[in-house]
Structure formats: structure tokens, C-alpha cells
Amino acid sequence: xxxxxxxxxxxNYDLSEPLIVRALTMRPKRILTAVDNVNFSIEKGTTYALxxxxxxxxxTIAKMAVGLLKPSAGTLIMDGKNLNDPALAxxxxxxxxxxxxxxxxxxxxxxxxxxxxxxxxxxxIKAFGLIDGTKAQFMRVSELLEQVGLASSDANxxxxxxxxxxxxxxxxxxxxxxxPEVIVCDEPTSALDVSVQAQVLNLLxxxxxxxxxxYLFITHDLAVVSTMAxxxxxxxxxxxxxxxSPTGLFSxxxxxxxxxxxxxxxxxxxx
Amino acid sequence: xxxxxxxxxxxxxTFKTRHGVLKAIDDLSLNVKKGEILGLxxxxxxxxxMTxxxxxxxxxxxxRLSSGQIWYKGQRIDQAPETIRGHEISMIFQDPxxxxxxxxxxxxxxxxxxxTHMPITKAEAVDRARKGLEEVGIDPERINAYPHTFSGxxxxxxxxxxxxxxxxxxxxADEPTTALDVSVQAQILDLLxQLCRERGTSxxxxxxxxxxxxxxxxRVGVLYAGRLAEIGETRDVLTNPKHPYTKxxxxxxxxxxxxxxxxxLYQISGSMPKLDAMPNGCAFHPRCEFxxxxxxIDRPSIIADRAACWxxxxxxxxx
Numbered sequence: 001x002x003x004x005x006x007x008x009x010x011x012n013y014d015l016s017e018p019l020i021v022r023a024l025t026m027r028p029k030r031i032l033t034a035v036d037n038v039n040f041s042i043e044k045g046t047t048y049a050l051x052x053x054x055x056x057x058x059x060t061i062a063k064m065a066v067g068l069l070k071p072s073a074g075t076l077i078m079d080g081k082n083l084n085d086p087a088l089a090x091x092x093x094x095x096x097x098x099x100x101x102x103x104x105x106x107x108x109x110x111x112x113x114x115x116x117x118x119x120x121x122x123x124x125i126k127a128f129g130l131i132d133g134t135k136a137q138f139m140r141v142s143e144l145l146e147q148v149g150l151a152s153s154d155a156n157x158x159x160x161x162x163x164x165x166x167x168x169x170x171x172x173x174x175x176x177x178x179x180p181e182v183i184v185c186d187e188p189t190s191a192l193d194v195s196v197q198a199q200v201l202n203l204l205x206x207x208x209x210x211x212x213x214x215y216l217f218i219t220h221d222l223a224v225v226s227t228m229a230x231x232x233x234x235x236x237x238x239x240x241x242x243x244x245s246p247t248g249l250f251s252x253x254x255x256x257x258x259x260x261x262x263x264x265x266x267x268x269x270x271x
Numbered sequence: 272x273x274x275x276x277x278x279x280x281x282x283x284x285t286f287k288t289r290h291g292v293l294k295a296i297d298d299l300s301l302n303v304k305k306g307e308i309l310g311l312x313x314x315x316x317x318x319x320x321m322t323x324x325x326x327x328x329x330x331x332x333x334x335r336l337s338s339g340q341i342w343y344k345g346q347r348i349d350q351a352p353e354t355i356r357g358h359e360i361s362m363i364f365q366d367p368x369x370x371x372x373x374x375x376x377x378x379x380x381x382x383x384x385x386x387t388h389m390p391i392t393k394a395e396a397v398d399r400a401r402k403g404l405e406e407v408g409i410d411p412e413r414i415n416a417y418p419h420t421f422s423g424x425x426x427x428x429x430x431x432x433x434x435x436x437x438x439x440x441x442x443x444a445d446e447p448t449t450a451l452d453v454s455v456q457a458q459i460l461d462l463l464x465q466l467c468r469e470r471g472t473s474x475x476x477x478x479x480x481x482x483x484x485x486x487x488x489x490r491v492g493v494l495y496a497g498r499l500a501e502i503g504e505t506r507d508v509l510t511n512p513k514h515p516y517t518k519x520x521x522x523x524x525x526x527x528x529x530x531x532x533x534x535x536l537y538q539i540s541g542s543m544p545k546l547d548a549m550p551n552g553c554a555f556h557p558r559c560e561f562x563x564x565x566x567x568i569d570r571p572s573i574i575a576d577r578a579a580c581w582x583x584x585x586x587x588x589x590x
Contacts, residue, residue, distance in 0.1 A: 227525045260454055265453050267486070269528075
């Protein structure tokens with residue numbers, strides 16, 4: 001069985017007016033299905049990319065994967081365990097959550113501006129009770145900072161002292177600090193400049209090789225996907241319309257929607 | 272195509288701050304020809320939006336145009352930009368949600384713009400507004416709709432209609448498609464290209480996206496740390512870049528290509544210098560793998576009408 005499996009994953013949003021208004025006007029409920037019966041599986045140590053335009057449901061899937069949202073139906077399974085099993089005790093839930101972390105899109109919004117970088121990175125270590133003792137925690141933070149290409153002295157600085165690319169490195173260090181096996185990357189480079197984007201993508205790849213990390217990579221950028229993903233799923237209006245390897249997808253796209261996406265992506269290759 | 276519509280001559284934009292006077296744009300010169308689409312590309316803080324703002328006199332204090340001249344149709348405009356702003360030169364901003372007034376119908380906003388810049392009656396203006404909407408692919412019957420009833424791409428079409436309404440000779444489009452999905456982006460860029468060809472309007476397209484530059488522009492200027500690093504025909508610059516920064520930028524752009532998987536992307540180490548810590552000589556030399564001794568001392572100007580790089584000076588040893 002694959003390491004991460006989504007089975008019939010569905011998420012509905014209730015957009016109905018209040019009950020009393022509906023009763024008076026005789027209007028039915030309005031349900032928006034943001035993610036509609038999505039199935040995919042990711043092998044350990046590989047990258048699965050979900051691509052789609054705004055409103056396709058890609059970020060909703062990311063949120064469900066890390067437990068920020070509960071699926072309306074269907075399950076997400078990691079290493080044979082159901083992430084949303086209501087029978088799980090709180091400490092079992094926590095143990096599972098430690099193994100799946102997230103890197104958010106905006107490094108400007110996802111780091112607390114009032115916290116020192118060292119505290120930001122140490123938080124998951126403390127929250128999951130991984131390392132006891134301030135000194136040992138500090139050592140671990142220094143090690144993480146160096147892993148993502150920052151200096152251990154940066155632990156005392158605040159996020160505003162860093163550029164966008166460096167902040168995204170801090171986000172990555174925070175995600176790594178709980179020693180996860182799966183990292184959900186939600187548009188990790190779309191707020192960055194191209195040359196910095198290359199640095200961050202290369203870092204993510206190097207870390208994947210070193211720790212056999214499994215990535216769920218959410219993006220709208222097909223060019224980024226082509227350098228990162230082992231397998232690509234194309235989402236359109238909440239449905240997974242096509243799934244292929246990059247080679248297959250770029251040379252033989254099956255669905256019209258995929259072809260349209262490929263044709264409209266601006267390319268710097270002169271034909 | 273050869274006639275220069277806009278000439279930017281050695282302009283500098285400076286900001287007076289606690290840390291001294293910072294140069295956001297440093298001795299930049301550019302020409303925009305009639306009917307062409309000129310791209311300005313660079314990373315955040317390179318000065319691409321600032322260049323557009325300088326042309327329209329939209330730099331907010333404490334920033335100011337401290338030296339240089341801007342000429343439009345043989346007339347110097349940097350002293351009195353309001354004479355051409357909106358009428359001769361108009362602007363398209365990044366976020367259509369912010370540049371439209373959410374409380375007013377799109378028709379009213381169009382009519383107001385037209386009446387401000389053209390000596391015609393209200394009825395004629397309404398007529399023009401309907402035509403303008405039709406031109407950008409919006410049903411003129413929606414003239415009385417509010418901005419929130421349109422999607423992002425449709426809103427940007429309305430903004431384009433607004434920019435085109437006074438029939439400007441030059442449009443400055445600052446990241447016009449950055450907030451949009453790729454499929455919508457392609458439509459908007461096609462629309463801009465088509466309008467440019469039909470009316471002979473020139474466009475300065477400011478973007479950070481090399482793909483957009485490749486598909487849309489005739490010529491491109493690459494900005495780095497407020498200076499022009501390279502300029503030339505888009506195809507030349509992207510397929511045969513002369514400046515090491517442009518080379519790095521092109522090489523680090525991911526391509527849609529099945530064979531690129533598992534290859535490490537080229538990366539330019541480090542990041543752009545902060546304005547209060549500009550290196551001597553060429554601004555790019557600390558990140559440049561070809562840097563010569565000269566690069567650390569003397570700032571290169573544009574050499575051979577192409578790139579501001581000492582490597583192009585005299586012999587072509589490395590390039």
C-alpha cells in the first residue's frame with residue numbers, strides 16, 4: 001500500500017441562507033462541493049503534485065491533509081492509519097500529526113512577526129515534546145537553520161529581517177523540526193522571485209533525497225511541477241480529471257482541460 | 272516602429288531616509304518606440320514599477336525624480352506629468368479589485384474617465400463606453416453592472432477598457448495578469464497584443480514573469496537593483512543573454528519540459544543588494560561568477576547597445 005492514500009476525499013461547504021430565511025422563501029439548501037470524490041496515492045519518498053486554477057480545490061485538499069479541515073466524506077490514510085479516525089485517542093492523533101507538516105504559500109503571513117526565528121522553529125519541538133531542555137532544543141534549532149542554508153546566529157533575529165526566500169527557508173525549517181515524513185507544500189514558491197524560487201525548489205529536492213520525505217505539492221505553475229513531481233494530478237472544479245507522470249502529461253495530455261492549461265502557460269521556450 | 276514615442280534619459284529616483292539618500296532608480300535610460308510592447312522584467316525591488324510611476328509622475332514623497340529627463344513626443348514631461356497622465360499615457364494596475372471603485376457601476380466609471388479627458392457630451396461618452404466594453408470582449412449590456420458581479424479576468428478587461436477609453440498612445444501595464452489564473456492571463460495578454468497592433472498603441476509591460484515577457488513583448492529591458500542590466504529584442508535577450516544576471520534569470524526559470532524532472536535548477540546564489548548596501552562598481556558583481564577586478568570598482572554603462580557588463584567591453588572572452 002502506498003504511503004499516503006486519499007480515498008473518495010470530499011469536502012462540502014454549506015452556502016445556504018439561514019434556516020428561517022429558507023423556510024420563508026422555500027429555497028433549498030445550497031451546497032458547494034469544493035473537493036469531489038478525489039482519489040490519489042503517493043509512494044514514500046516521492047512528490048505528488050496537484051495542479052489547478054483558483055477554485056479547483058487544491059488548497060482545500062492541502063488543509064484536509066494537515067488536519068486544518070475535516071473531510072465531509074472519504075478518508076486520508078498515512079502509513080496505513082486513517083488521519084481522521086474519530087476513535088483515535090488524543091495522543092495518537094498528535095503522534096500522527098507530528099509526521100505530516102506544512103509549508104504555506106506566503107512566508108510573510110505564515111511567520112509570527114513578534115517571535116524570534118529560533119522560537120518559531122522550536123515551537124513544533126515543544127508542542128510535540130520531542131526534545132527536553134532549552135539547551136538541547138537550541139542545538140536542534142541551530143542544526144535545522146544550517147540544514148536550510150541559514151546561519152545558527154539567525155535564531156535571534158525576527159522574521160522582518162529576512163528576505164522572502166530566507167523566510168520560506170525558515171518555514172521549511174519549522175516544518176522539518178518535528179521530523180515529519182510527509183510535507184504538504186501549498187504554493188511554496190509563488191510569492192518568490194524566479195532566482196529565489198530556484199534556490200527554494202533545489203533545497204526542497206535536496207531535503208527530500210536526504211530524509212526520504214514524501215511531498216504533496218500544491219501549485220498552479222506547471223513549469224514548477226515539471227521539475228518537482230513524480231506524478232501529477234490535475235484538478236478542475238474539485239474533481240481530479242487527469243493523473244499522469246510529468247513525461248506523460250506534457251507529451252500526451254488526455255483531457256481538454258489539461259491541454260488548455262498547458263497551452264496557456266506562458267513559456268520562455270521559443271518555438 | 273522606429274520612431275521614439277517616449278525617451279527616458281538618465282533618470283534617478285531617490286528616497287531621503289534616516290539611512291541617507293537611497294537610489295531606487297539609478298541613472299536609467301530607455302526608449303519606447305511607437306507601436307511596440309516593451310517589457311520591463313526584474314525581481315522585487317529592481318525598480319520596474321518605479322520606472323512606470325516615474326513616467327506618470329506618480330512617485331510618492333519622500334521619493335522624487337532627482338535627476339534626468341523624460342520626453343514624450345518631443346516634449347519634456349517630467350516637470351508637468353499631469354498634462355499627459357491618463358490622457359496620452361494611461362496605466363493598468365495589478366489588482367483589478369483595487370483599481371475599480373466597488374460602489375460605482377462600471378459604466379459610470381468609464382464615462383467619468385472619458386469625460387475627464389475628452390471634450391465630448393455625456394451621451395457621446397456613454398456611446399464610447401459601450402464601444403470600449405465591446406472591444407475588450409464584454410457585453411455592452413452590462414454597462415450598468417457593479418464590479419463585484421464580474422470575475423477577476425472580466426474585471427481586468429474593464430480596467431483595460433478604462434485605460435483605453437481616452438485613446439492613449441502609451442499604456443503602462445504594471446503586472447496586469449499576476450493576480451489571474453493562467454488561462455485568463457493568456458486571454459488578457461492576447462487582448463493587449465491585439466489592441467496594440469490594431470491601434471498602434473505602445474505598451475510598457477512590467478512583470479516578473481519571464482514567460483509573459485517571452486510571449487508578449489517585442490523588446491525587453493532587464494532591471495537589477497534600480498539599474499538597467501540588459502536591453503534588446505526579446506528573442507535575442509532570452510535566447511542569447513549577454514549579461515550574467517540575465518543568463519542566471521533565464522536559466523533559473525523552470526520550463527514545462529518532461530526532461531527537466533530531477534535536474535537541479537540553476538540558481539543565482541545570494542540575493543539582490545539592499546538599497547542602503549549597494550556594492551561599488553557593478554551592482555551584480557558579488558553574485559557574478561565571471562566578475563573581474565574592474566567590476567568591483569567601475570560601474571559599467573550599457574555597452575554595444577545591449578548590456579551593462581564589462582565582459583562585453585572589447586574582446587568577447589567569456590561570452
